[in-house]
Amino acid sequence: MRNTGVIFRRELAAYFNSPIAYIFIIVFLVLTAGLYMTPFFLQGQADMRGFFGLLPFFLLIFIPAVSMRLWAEDRRAGTFELLMTLPLRASEVMAGKYLAALVFYLIALAGTLPIPITLGILGNPDGGAIVTGYLGAVLLGALYLSVGIFVSGLVRDQITAFILGAIACFFFVGIGWVALFIDGWIPGLGTFLDGAFGLSDHYESLMRGVLQLGDVAWFLVLAAAFLALNTYWLEGRKHG
Amino acid sequence: MSALFLRRSPLAGIKQITETIRGAHAMIEVQGVSKRFGQTLALDDVSLSVEPRSVLGFLGPNGAGKSTAMKIITTFLAPDAGTVRIDGLDVSERPLEVRRKIGYMPENVPLYDDMRVHEYLAFVGASRGLSGGRLAARLEWVAESCGLVSEYKRPIRELSKGYRQRTGLAQALIHDPEILILDEPTSGLDPRQIIEIRDLIQELGRTKTIVFSTHILQEVEPVTERVAIINEGRIVADGRIGELKRRAMGGSRVIVGLAEPAADALASLRGLAGVKSVMPLVDADAPTRFELRGDGDAPLDAGAAALAREKGWALRELRESPFSLEDTFIALVSRDAAGGAAHRGEVRA
Numbered sequence: 001m002r003n004t005g006v007i008f009r010r011e012l013a014a015y016f017n018s019p020i021a022y023i024f025i026i027v028f029l030v031l032t033a034g035l036y037m038t039p040f041f042l043q044g045q046a047d048m049r050g051f052f053g054l055l056p057f058f059l060l061i062f063i064p065a066v067s068m069r070l071w072a073e074d075r076r077a078g079t080f081e082l083l084m085t086l087p088l089r090a091s092e093v094m095a096g097k098y099l100a101a102l103v104f105y106l107i108a109l110a111g112t113l114p115i116p117i118t119l120g121i122l123g124n125p126d127g128g129a130i131v132t133g134y135l136g137a138v139l140l141g142a143l144y145l146s147v148g149i150f151v152s153g154l155v156r157d158q159i160t161a162f163i164l165g166a167i168a169c170f171f172f173v174g175i176g177w178v179a180l181f182i183d184g185w186i187p188g189l190g191t192f193l194d195g196a197f198g199l200s201d202h203y204e205s206l207m208r209g210v211l212q213l214g215d216v217a218w219f220l221v222l223a224a225a226f227l228a229l230n231t232y233w234l235e236g237r238k239h240g
Numbered sequence: 241m242s243a244l245f246l247r248r249s250p251l252a253g254i255k256q257i258t259e260t261i262r263g264a265h266a267m268i269e270v271q272g273v274s275k276r277f278g279q280t281l282a283l284d285d286v287s288l289s290v291e292p293r294s295v296l297g298f299l300g301p302n303g304a305g306k307s308t309a310m311k312i313i314t315t316f317l318a319p320d321a322g323t324v325r326i327d328g329l330d331v332s333e334r335p336l337e338v339r340r341k342i343g344y345m346p347e348n349v350p351l352y353d354d355m356r357v358h359e360y361l362a363f364v365g366a367s368r369g370l371s372g373g374r375l376a377a378r379l380e381w382v383a384e385s386c387g388l389v390s391e392y393k394r395p396i397r398e399l400s401k402g403y404r405q406r407t408g409l410a411q412a413l414i415h416d417p418e419i420l421i422l423d424e425p426t427s428g429l430d431p432r433q434i435i436e437i438r439d440l441i442q443e444l445g446r447t448k449t450i451v452f453s454t455h456i457l458q459e460v461e462p463v464t465e466r467v468a469i470i471n472e473g474r475i476v477a478d479g480r481i482g483e484l485k486r487r488a489m490g491g492s493r494v495i496v497g498l499a500e501p502a503a504d505a506l507a508s509l510r511g512l513a514g515v516k517s518v519m520p521l522v523d524a525d526a527p528t529r530f531e532l533r534g535d536g537d538a539p540l541d542a543g544a545a546a547l548a549r550e551k552g553w554a555l556r557e558l559r560e561s562p563f564s565l566e567d568t569f570i571a572l573v574s575r576d577a578a579g580g581a582a583h584r585g586e587v588r589a
Contacts, residue, residue, distance in 0.1 A: 003367065006363065006366045006367050007367070010352070010355075010363050013354075013355075013359075014352070014354055014355075017354040017355070018354060077350055077351075077352075077353070078346060078347075078348055078350030079350040079351070079352055080350075081311070081316050081346045081350060082344075082346060082350055082364075082411075084315075084316050085314045085315060085316050085339055085342070085344050085346075086339060086364070086367045086368065087336045087337075087339040087340045087367075087368060087369070088336075088367060089336070238315075238316070238317050238318040239317075239318050239320075
């Protein structure tokens with residue numbers, strides 16, 4: 001726990017030591033809030049479904065941009081060798097890095113809190129749906145980041161990590177669209193993949209204000225699986 | 241001692257006794273280690289042992305396997321075959337304990353450029369379990385002994401090469417390790433900085449076990465007598481420098497310089513007693529300088545002087561030329577290459 005904390009603090013500081021972090025947060029807030037607020041004034045509805053509905057697509061770009069550096073930067077700079085020869089377990093280093101990225105995302109997400117506050121002042125929004133919507137946003141970020149950190153470990157180059165990360169995350173969104181095509185080739189496979197990995201069912205029920213243990217567990221199990229794969233890769237790499 | 245036996249199997253107890261009888265075990269014990277990267281065999285059955293509180297100079301051309309061997313000793317890589325024991329602990333079985341004992345400066349001194357020197361050192365210290373007053377004391381000590389006080393609060397990305405190197409060394413020393421593994425600690429430094437690092441290694445070698453690699457031979461002799469030379473993944477020599485020179489070169493070497501070219505010089509010199517070979521230096525058509533190699537202990541310079549008197553040559557130069565570490569190194573490495581080629585030929589036939 002202490003070891004994870006040491007890595008966590010260094011990684012979080014690394015985000016804020018570079019101007020990229022501030023640019024990232026500003027662009028994230030301007031785009032999400034801006035794209036949400038434009039139709040908001042036209043519709044005149046006090047809810048955040050539009051905001052949460054956009055997030056899975058925004059985060060396809062934003063999350064890989066946060067996670068791409070996690071291993072790729074260390075491998076390029078050679079500090080990876082330093083990290084892997086400190087008396088820390090691979091899982092502790094991995095957890096420190098992942099949590100730092102997650103907290104960085106949560107800080108950016110917290111920047112959107114003026115939206116529900118404004119809604120509360122202007123109208124009478126469904127508070128429950130907003131809370132579960134934010135829970136969905138946190139879980140979505142946690143899942144995308146786990147994919148991103150895993151992909152970052154596989155490559156040396158940050159740009160490659162970004163592109164592969166975005167493509168990998170897109171799978172969760174896109175599988176629902178192509179499930180029927182896949183079923184056309186191999187009956188049942190598309191439906192199966194969509195059922196297992198499709199994001200929309202789980203995310204949309206949270207967006208609507210429906211809190212089901214199964215949906216929350218779906219995010220957590222998948223995120224844990226990618227983190228486990230990442231640790232497995234870290235331990236197996238020695239024999240490469 | 242008896243408490244120790246109770247916790248272990250009887251066999252382990254016997255092993256412990258034999259080790260105690262044999263005296264202190266080696267601090268670093270590498271046995272038959274091989275490592276392959278795809279098609280290349282980076283290390284081929286490498287064995288090495290380093291006694292406690294001694295300094296080993298690890299020599300070899302670039303790409304010989306020095307860094308790979310160090311990565312295995314520091315648990316960054318796992319060997320494909322063979323074992324490595326650090327203070328008796330197997331690197332594959334107890335990597336975390338091994339890492340605690342070792343301070344490691346990897347090749348090219350990787351540092352976090354976004355941090356300041358003191359932040360970086362504190363980060364490494366904290367990862368190594370230091371905190372509070374102990375961490376503060378160690379930070380002060382490494383900053384002092386690595387000459388980092390003036391740059392202590394500077395961002396690492398602004399440091400000169402020399403200070404980066406010192407920061408890397410300070411990082412390796414922060415937890416006062418028993419063992420230091422330094423991969424090319426002096427590469428890219430100016431002569432004054434090289435001497436500083438060299439002195440520091442020598443100083444630290446009194447209390448710690450140190451392995452440092454280099455491809456610059458002059459750096460080894462002032463620091464330590466003990467060297468291991470690696471080439472194409474194989475240890476080609478391991479021992480004291482003086483011993484290696486004698487063994488590799490076999491005999492002595494004398495340089496003879498004449499004032500005027502003499503037609504029969506080459507043939508006459510070849511005829512001298514105890515001369516194994518004569519090589520004209522510089523000018524091939526009318527040579528005036530020759531390198532004489534002797535096979536035994538016969539003093540070649542006296543023979544050459546007598547010959548010169550007899551022939552009436554005016555001598556401009558006559559001196560014994562001791563073999564340098566370079567000569568030894570090149571002789572060992574090329575002998576190894578020839579041996580390797582012969583070996584490969586055998587396999588094909």
